[in-house]
Amino acid sequence: MAGMSGKRLQKELAKIQGVLPPGISLVSAEDLREWQMDLIVPDNPIYPPDEKYRLRFHFSTNYPIEAPEVVFMLLSTPERKIPMHPHIYSNGIICLDLLDKQGWSPVHNVESVCISIQSMLASNTKAERPPGDAEFVRSNRSRPRDINFLYHDPTV
Amino acid sequence: MKVTFTAYHAVAEWKWDLPEDSDDTCGICRVQFEGTCAKCKYPGDDCPIMIGECTHCFHMHCISDWLHSESSQGKCPMCRQPFNQKVAEAPAAPLRTPGGVAAGS
Numbered sequence: 640m641a642g643m644s645g646k647r648l649q650k651e652l653a654k655i656q657g658v659l660p661p662g663i664s665l666v667s668a669e670d671l672r673e674w675q676m677d678l679i680v681p682d683n684p685i686y687p688p689d690e691k692y693r694l695r696f697h698f699s700t701n702y703p704i705e706a707p708e709v710v711f712m713l714l715s716t717p718e719r720k721i722p723m724h725p726h727i728y729s730n731g732i733i734c735l736d737l738l739d740k741q742g743w744s745p746v747h748n749v750e751s752v753c754i755s756i757q758s759m760l761a762s763n764t765k766a767e768r769p770p771g772d773a774e775f776v777r778s779n780r781s782r783p784r785d786i787n788f789l790y791h792d793p794t795v
Numbered sequence: 796m797k798v799t800f801t802a803y804h805a806v807a808e809w810k811w812d813l814p815e816d817s818d819d820t821c822g823i824c825r826v827q828f829e830g831t832c833a834k835c836k837y838p839g840d841d842c843p844i845m846i847g848e849c850t851h852c853f854h855m856h857c858i859s860d861w862l863h864s865e866s867s868q869g870k871c872p873m874c875r876q877p878f879n880q881k882v883a884e885a886p887a888a889p890l891r892t893p894g895g896v897a898a899g900s
Contacts, residue, residue: 643824643833643860650825703823704864744872745861746822 644702645671651748663753666693673697675712676753677719680760686722693719694756695731696749706743708783709733709752723766726759730776732783734769735759739784809839814850822872823857832856846881849874 648671655665662679674696680686697708711721711731721727726734736742737755769775779786811828820826824833828844832854835842845855851873853861861867862878871878 646826646833647824701864704860704866706866740866741868743866744875745857746872748825 643704644698644700647703648698651750655750659750660754660757662757663750671698674749676749678753678757678760680722680757683761683763685763685766686760691717691719692722692760694753696752703745703747706738706740706747706784707749707752709738709756710783722760723768724760724763725765725767725769727768728772728775728779729768730779732775732779732786739786811844811852813844813852814846817850817852821852821854821857823853823861826854828852828854847871847876848879848881849876850881851878 648668652668652671652674655668659665662681664677666675666677668674676694676696677691678694679688679691681688686692693712693714695710695712699705699707710733711727712719713721713731721729721731728734733756735756737744737747737752809829813828817828819828821828821832826832829838831838831842834856835854843855844852845858846852847858849871851871853872858872858878861872862869867878869877
């Protein structure tokens with residue numbers, strides 16, 4: 640894969656294949672363009688400790704200048720649900736400032752994004768979907784990075 | 796022809812003259828400052844370092860790619876202060892010891 644992303648992703652992959660923080664694991668990184676990671680959320684009754692959540696990272700050739708696209712995946716084998724959270728839509732799209740154009744910084748990496756999402760889940764107290772979830776999931780055709788989320792409730 | 800080095804004697808090494816508590820690596824490409832950005836082939840003057848007023852350093856090519864992107868809003872990737880090149884103290888710091896590594900035969 641050409642461009643800036645290849646070398647940087649190769650470095651990240653080498654590091655990730657070594658040690659990762661607890662509850663975060665690499666599932667696949669076949670062609671460096673798309674990685675899958677599994678998350679476990681510790682110490683939050685909303686998320687059973689034996690339940691894993693699958694994240695899909697998609698990198699453009701411009702990564703890390705451009706943010707990766709990061710979504711939760713719904714799978715049947717192995718079973719992976721979309722975690723309940725007021726900022727996670729039932730189609731897996733995550734509304735998180737560091738993943739959008741305003742909040743991204745190229746010093747973030749796969750590991751730091753996983754840690755942020757894991758801690759966003761760990762500190763969550765509401766087992767609910769964002770307002771307007773059904774309508775959004777039905778009508779949205781934009782890629783996650785092109786959506787302008789309204790950060791209606793920054794306390795969550 | 797394939798050449799295999801069996802030994803070499805370094806006669807000089809160089810380092811960028813960076814602010815004291817700087818990292819060793821560029822936060823954008825994760826390569827050492829004395830190495831090259833993702834696009835360059837040769838380190839040193841061809842791939843210089845840019846130091847910000849906030850004291851954060853990056854390969855010049857890396858930070859300029861970032862600053863030209865829409866998401867950057869002109870901010871330092873580390874501290875999100877407006878990124879301005881530090882002047883006065885030699886912007887892209889010159890090599891302290893020019894020279895290189897001599898390979899033994």
